[in-house]
Structure formats: C-alpha cells, structure tokens
C-alpha cells in the first residue's frame with residue numbers, strides 16, 4: 001500500500017489550471033460573438049469541416065482523479081508529440097493534419113460473439129464521456145499532466161461481448177502510407193500495435209480517449225480514438241485506433257517488434273527500473289524547469305498494483 005504524502009513540490013488540485021472552465025467561457029464567447037455577427041461558429045476540425053462530436057464537449061470532469069501538479073499548457077502538449085506515422089521528431093503536429101479522421105470505422109474482431117464494424121460517430125454516442133486529469137509519463141523521461149476526455153475501455157469491451165477464450169485486447173492504428181508517410185518506412189513493424197490483458201482493459205482507469213482540453217482530440221494526439229493507461233509508459237497509449245481484436249495470445253507490440261530488449265509488453269512505470277540506456281528515477285515536467293521524482297506506477301499504485309499480483313515473475317517494468 002502506498003501512503004500518500006504531499007511533498008514540497010506538490011500542488012493541491014485546486015491550483016491546477018481549470019482548463020474546461022476556461023474553455024467553457026471561450027466557447028460561450030465564441031458562440032455569442034457568432035450569434036451577434038450571424039456567422040457560423042468557429043470549427044475545431046479546420047480543413048476537414050465541422051467535427052460532428054463538438055456538442056459532447058466539454059464533458060463533465062470526474063472529480064475522483066486529481067493531480068499533484070498543474071495541467072500542462074495546451075499549446076505545449078499539442079506541439080510536443082510522438083507519432084511515428086508522421087515523423088520521428090516531436091514536431092509532427094502539422095504533418096499529422098494529413099490524417100483524415102472522417103469517416104472513421106473501428107473493426108471489432110477476434111474472440112467475440114460476433115465481429116462487427118462501428119463508425120466512430122456511432123460509437124461515441126453509445127458511451128458516456130467524462131473528463132479526467134491524468135499524469136502522463138513517456139519512457140523517454142518527460143511528463144505532462146493532461147485533461148483527457150473519453151470513456152472507460154470496459155464500456156467498449158461490454159459492447160464487443162468477448163468470448164471466455166479472450167485473454168488480451170489488441171489495438172491497432174490505421175494503415176495508410178499515402179496518408180502517413182512514416183508507414184512507408186518498411187523497417188518499422190506497422191501498423192502500430194498495442195495490447196492489454198483483459199484485466200487491464202476492464203480496469204476503471206483504462207480510458208479510450210476522444211478529446212483533450214475539453215475539445216475533440218486533434219490529429220497529433222491520436223484522433224479520433226486513442227488509448228490512455230496512465231500508470232504505463234506513454235508508448236502503450238496507441239493513437240488513432242481502427243481495429244480492436246480480442247485474442248488468446250499476448251499480442252506483439254510495435255515497440256517490442258523494434259527493440260524487445262528495451263520495450264516490453266507490460267511497460268509499467270517504475271522509478272527503480274532503469275531503461276537500458278537511461279534512468280527512470282526522475283522526469284522532466286514539460287513546460288517547467290522541474291525534474292520530479294518519478295512515482296511507482298506513475299503515482300497510481302493504489303489503484304492498479306492489484307492487477308499485477310501473482311505476476312511478479314513477469315517483466316512488469318518496460
């Protein structure tokens with residue numbers, strides 16, 4: 001059991017930037033200005049037209065999830081990304097705009113009662129969106145704190161009706177080298193693939209994310225649908241999901257395919273287990289000069305440690 005201790009650098013939740021409050025006000029202002037001028041509302045989706053899910057944002061914040069640090073600046077988070085389909089630098093936001101996110105179909109297959117396809121805009125109306133403030137820790141030892149909007153993956157698992165033989169959920173990104181130039185680089189094991197055990201997939205904290213900062217998620221963050229498991233290193237959180245398969249065997253992930261000795265299946269955050277090439281003891285908090293000590297399970301041990309009881313022989317830590 002982890003005892004919650006408030007260190008000197010921690011901030012009470014009330015000091016975290018209340019992004020959706022700010023956003024509500026901005027939307028209200030934009031809305032009334034539009035009404036006065038008789039003009040259309042500004043659209044979030046830019047060149048691709050109006051986002052058909054705009055009415056769902058901002059979603060109600062789930063007060064159960066609080067932070068120990070301020071929310072990362074939205075612009076900063078939106079311009080420091082990992083999305084290898086669009087390049088290996090952090091400056092992929094502009095290139096990612098090539099990703100066409102409508103129409104977007106998600107295939108549900110494998111060990112389920114009946115495989116099916118569902119349009120993203122249908123799926124999002126079958127679930128209840130909420131906002132959660134989560135810490136987010138990349139294996140590269142930088143971190144952010146992000147207001148994600150989404151729904152628990154377990155709601156989608158329920159819709160999928162997996163058979164008892166399903167032991168893992170495999171999630172894959174789209175495959176379209178014309179849209180995503182990185183996918184022409186044949187030495188990568190495309191499409192980007194990730195996976196969770198059924199116990200992990202149905203855990204309360206495992207979020208299917210559709211929005212960020214109180215708005216539909218932009219392409220660079222993995223529109224229209226991505227995974228977030230905040231107690232694991234960021235590479236688990238596969239972006240732009242187009243296929244979810246229920247399988248009996250542990251799926252081989254993108255990063256395992258690239259360098260299994262450095263990036264494993266479990267990838268749980270542990271400050272005491274170094275990456276072969278660098279320490280994981282601390283993290284650079286983006287947008288600050290702070291290096292904070294990294295926490296076991298990224299600070300979520302109380303919620304998730306039980307998932308790993310009896311699995312101590314596994315390589316649980318990246």
Ligand SMILES: Nc1nc2c(c(=O)[nH]1)N[C@H]1C(S)=C(S)[C@@H](COP(=O)(O)O)O[C@H]1N2
Nearest residue numbers: 081082083084138173192221234235237239
């Ligand atoms: N499809 C896909 N998903 C991906 C990646 C990627 O390159 N392609 N990078 C991962 C890594 S390493 C991280 S740290 C996070 C970054 O998410 P962000 O850019 O929204 O902060 O996305 C993860 N999901």
Ligand SMILES: [Mo]
Nearest residue numbers: 138139234235
């Ligand atoms: Mo990452």
